[in-house]
Amino acid sequence: MQRQNEGLLRRFVALRHLFVxxxxxxxxxxxxxxxxxxxxxxxAEPAMTVIGHAPPAKARADGVAEEKANKEEAIKPASGGAxxxxxxxxxxxxxxxxxxGYEVDSEKKSKAMPPRPKPVPASPPVAAKNGGSSKAKKAxxxxxxxxxxxxxPSSLRVLQTSLLAAASGKTLGDLDRVLTDALDQIGYTxxxxxxxxxxxxxxxxxxxxxxxxxxxxxxERWSSGPPAADSFTLSNYFAALxxxxxxxxRVIVFAITPQPFQATGKPPTAAQTQDWLSRGYNxxxxxxxxxxxxxxxxxxxxxxxxxxxxxxxxxIKQPGRIPAxxxxxxxxLVSVLGG
Amino acid sequence: MAAxxxxxxxxxxxxxxxxxxxxxxFLLLVVQTLIGHYGDTAQQVWSWFLASVTPTIGLIVAxxxxxxxxxxxxxxxxxxxxxxxxxxLSIFYLLLxxxxxxxxxxxxxxxxxxxxxxxxxxxxxxxxVTAALGxxxxxxx
Numbered sequence: 374m375q376r377q378n379e380g381l382l383r384r385f386v387a388l389r390h391l392f393v394x395x396x397x398x399x400x401x402x403x404x405x406x407x408x409x410x411x412x413x414x415x416x417a418e419p420a421m422t423v424i425g426h427a428p429p430a431k432a433r434a435d436g437v438a439e440e441k442a443n444k445e446e447a448i449k450p451a452s453g454g455a456x457x458x459x460x461x462x463x464x465x466x467x468x469x470x471x472x473x474g475y476e477v478d479s480e481k482k483s484k485a486m487p488p489r490p491k492p493v494p495a496s497p498p499v500a501a502k503n504g505g506s507s508k509a510k511k512a513x514x515x516x517x518x519x520x521x522x523x524x525x526p527s528s529l530r531v532l533q534t535s536l537l538a539a540a541s542g543k544t545l546g547d548l549d550r551v552l553t554d555a556l557d558q559i560g561y562t563x564x565x566x567x568x569x570x571x572x573x574x575x576x577x578x579x580x581x582x583x584x585x586x587x588x589x590x591x592x593e594r595w596s597s598g599p600p601a602a603d604s605f606t607l608s609n610y611f612a613a614l615x616x617x618x619x620x621x622x623r624v625i626v627f628a629i630t631p632q633p634f635q636a637t638g639k640p641p642t643a644a645q646t647q648d649w650l651s652r653g654y655n656x657x658x659x660x661x662x663x664x665x666x667x668x669x670x671x672x673x674x675x676x677x678x679x680x681x682x683x684x685x686x687x688x689i690k691q692p693g694r695i696p697a698x699x700x701x702x703x704x705x706l707v708s709v710l711g712g
Numbered sequence: 713m714a715a716x717x718x719x720x721x722x723x724x725x726x727x728x729x730x731x732x733x734x735x736x737x738f739l740l741l742v743v744q745t746l747i748g749h750y751g752d753t754a755q756q757v758w759s760w761f762l763a764s765v766t767p768t769i770g771l772i773v774a775x776x777x778x779x780x781x782x783x784x785x786x787x788x789x790x791x792x793x794x795x796x797x798x799x800x801l802s803i804f805y806l807l808l809x810x811x812x813x814x815x816x817x818x819x820x821x822x823x824x825x826x827x828x829x830x831x832x833x834x835x836x837x838x839x840x841v842t843a844a845l846g847x848x849x850x851x852x853x
Contacts (some may be wrong), residue, residue: 395805605818613817615746682751683824684744684768686818 434452477610519567519574519649523628527678527693530701531671536710545629545670546662552627552672560588561625565653572630572670573661576649579679582621586703589596595634614684622679622687623651623700633668643679643687676700723848725795726802727772733806734765737813753824760827764809764834768845769823775849776806790848798844 388620414626415657534541540548552575556564563578581589624646630635676697679687693700741761743755791807815825 389745390800391803394803471810506803610817614814615744615749616817617745619748620750682753683749684757685751686822686824688752 401436424672471644489681510640511580519576519626519653520637520641521569521574522537522634522637523626523675524641524645524677524693525638526626526640526675527623527690528676528695528697528700529636530676531673531675532710533636534668537672538711540666541543543666544662545664546659547668548629548660548666548670548672549573549575549657551710555706558709559705560594565648565650565655566657567649567653568658568661569628569630571663572628574653574656575627576646576653577627578650579622579624579626579643580646584621584694586623586700588597588704592677618683619685620681620683620687621694622637622681624677624679625704626675626677628673628675629670631667631671633671636675640689640691641677642683642689644679674701715792716796717792718787719790721785722790722798723772723776723794726778726845726848727801727804729799730769730772730806733803734809736767737761737810738754738765741815750823756824761813764838765806767836768838768842771849772847794844794847797801798841798848801837801844805834805841807846808834809839825852 537548537551540551551563556562556577561577561580565576567574567576578595583591584588622643624643625648674697676693678690678693680690680694681687696706729779740759744750745758750757808830812826812834816826818840819826821829
């Protein structure tokens, strides 16, 4: 009997301890809910950690090695035309000390690009204008750039020339103004530029979207983290604990070049796409802006779609959930450009 | 209170604590995995969870299974304080695992990062718990 009483007493003491701990946890959880979800900057995504891909440092090292090997090459557009001498897409022609060009994979380059003429040492017109061969030498070492040919996208669409008719017959700088004015109107204010053979690439920011391609409203559009709950309630908490609805994101990259290209096989990660945004030029380099916008120049929208489980990491969707045209219609780019 | 407790009694209490304390998060993870809550990180989460509880649960169940078919001679007494200490360490360790799983919906840190961050302190606690439970479940002549 005494033993039974002791057993009951021990159970009671143990239960009392459990209740105390549970009460502590319940008081701590509302305090945790007051922590605002920090809207991650594009370059750092604590709530969307990407696993499984080598950090860009290796790609940078490879890109630097490739750039040094290809330093003397001048890649000329297939069609030639006016301003050919200025259409050298080599990073050596950028004329800037911090030249940001493109990373060319030599193996894939041979598969993707048409045969090129023998490379000719670049003679940058900007450097000539500036009259400093020393400046040209300084500009001949690009740091890092957008991978070219581009990584395989979820979908792509060559924009109809009628959408960009306002810049027809002018320069790539005029084309850029038409495009960026439209992007500003629909909210894509964060952009960066990279030079590519015969043209340039314009990278936009990672954005959250609905399943039909419509951009999310408010802060959710540009935040890569989970949405902040308005208030902590048990129902919200259990909904988050057992949520299975994936988050959808996309990055749109515009490639403006007269040269046809094939996307490479390896898709990028979400972190890499945000790295592009922080690495590129802030404005279109003038030596590219002065290039002619001829009929051969095509503006291709490369859509990189990502899907992220509530407690998972962003994974690229290939093929994309919806076609590229629908993306461009849902974000109103087509309508703003006059399509 | 008694200064010593029967070994069999201590083993059963600890086994029940561990089976409930690890079984409930196991069930939670199964449900979350089936509905796709973890996506591509499911394998990483399961690797972490199973590494955290399987060694101890396996030891407990194996010893109890062995003793179920054997006639244990006598019932050695165990220091009551040590039993309570082991039980407390086990409950604390299991609550830490619970904490990692349950705090994720309200934490800005994703679960994969949280798992990496918890490796240090969970690993240390697992060592203490294993050392304490070894007294009860390792056969001694």
